[in-house]
Amino acid sequence: xxxxxxxxxxxxxxxxxxxxxxxxxxxxxxxxxxxxxxxxxxxxxxxxxxxxxxxxxxxxxxxxxxxxxxxxxxxxxxxxxxxxxxxxxxxxxxxxxxxxxxxxxxxxxxxxxxxxxxxxxxxxxxxxxxxxxxxxxxxxxxxxxxxxxxxxxxxxxxxxxxxxxxxxxxxxxxxxxxxxxxxxxxxxxxxxxxxxxxxxxxxxxxxxxxxxxxxxxxxxxxxxxxxxxxxxxxxxxxxxxxxxxxxxxxxxxxxxxxxxxxxxxxxxxxxxxxxxxxxxxxxxxxxxxx
Numbered sequence: 444x445x446x447x448x449x450x451x452x453x454x455x456x457x458x459x460x461x462x463x464x465x466x467x468x469x470x471x472x473x474x475x476x477x478x479x480x481x482x483x484x485x486x487x488x489x490x491x492x493x494x495x496x497x498x499x500x501x502x503x504x505x506x507x508x509x510x511x512x513x514x515x516x517x518x519x520x521x522x523x524x525x526x527x528x529x530x531x532x533x534x535x536x537x538x539x540x541x542x543x544x545x546x547x548x549x550x551x552x553x554x555x556x557x558x559x560x561x562x563x564x565x566x567x568x569x570x571x572x573x574x575x576x577x578x579x580x581x582x583x584x585x586x587x588x589x590x591x592x593x594x595x596x597x598x599x600x601x602x603x604x605x606x607x608x609x610x611x612x613x614x615x616x617x618x619x620x621x622x623x624x625x626x627x628x629x630x631x632x633x634x635x636x637x638x639x640x641x642x643x644x645x646x647x648x649x650x651x652x653x654x655x656x657x658x659x660x661x662x663x664x665x666x667x668x669x670x671x672x673x674x675x676x677x678x679x680x681x682x683x684x685x686x687x688x689x690x691x692x693x694x695x696x697x698x699x700x701x702x703x704x705x706x707x708x709x710x711x712x713x714x715x716x717x718x719x720x721x722x723x724x725x726x727x728x729x730x731x732x733x
Contacts, residue, residue, distance in 0.1 A: 502558060553594065625650055669717055
């Protein structure tokens with residue numbers, strides 16, 4: 444099995460007016476970025492302050508404003524080699540100039556917004572293929588926050604309210620950008636009460652590991668497997684491999700779901716989880732070198 448040489452940094456996000464939110468949640472009238480500790484960690488996974496990073500604002504409906512805030516936020520950390528790629532439609536995505544820029548940077552960051560825009564606009568393009576190739580073949584970092592994190596897997600939640608999440612049909616799933624297989628990532632997990640949403644997604648796809656990212660919280664994933672919790676909040680892991688019963692296949696839409704033996708882990712900064720082995724470690728594991 445091929446192991447990617449790059450790293451993923453998935454971040455739970457923070458509420459901002461560039462994100463598509465649920466009706467029950469108040470829209471903020473300002474942009475708020477996660478603690479500089481997470482941004483600093485993204486840079487440290489590249490070349491530190493000397494890193495060249497491209498910010499991809501496709502998910503956002505205010506790309507220019509979001510992009511400028513990232514320039515400011517990374518600038519505070521001493522990083523000035525920042526490009527903004529405002530791909531707003533399929534025509535933009537086919538522009539070879541953007542693909543050439545990906546060949547020169549140390550990593551990319553997908554902003555928040557609407558994850559369906561990412562899959563619909565970037566899917567199948569040379570632009571996305573170049574990012575995937577660099578992630579698999581090189582020491583390359585792919586970071587994403589909120590929608591940018593949710594789109595990283597091959598299985599992606601694109602819709603679903605928190606209040607009705609354990610009613611069949613309330614959670615909608617499609618194909619994401621496929622940097623990692625067999626996981627489902629949800630963001631704003633604690634603040635927006637998305638426990639039921641991710642539980643339904645995993646019950647429908649029990650071969651996947653569910654990763655619920657709190658705000659100002661994220662994970663660094665190495666080798667497509669080794670996950671480290673970073674940031675100030677909580678990460679919930681849903682393991683559906685040992686589900687003994689679920690009625691979801693036999694229900695009509697909007698009927699309530701039952702699930703037996705869905706395993707849940709709660710991670711905080713410094714905890715580790717190995718996705719393939721489905722194993723939790725309180726600290727970085729010391730593995731047998733044999």
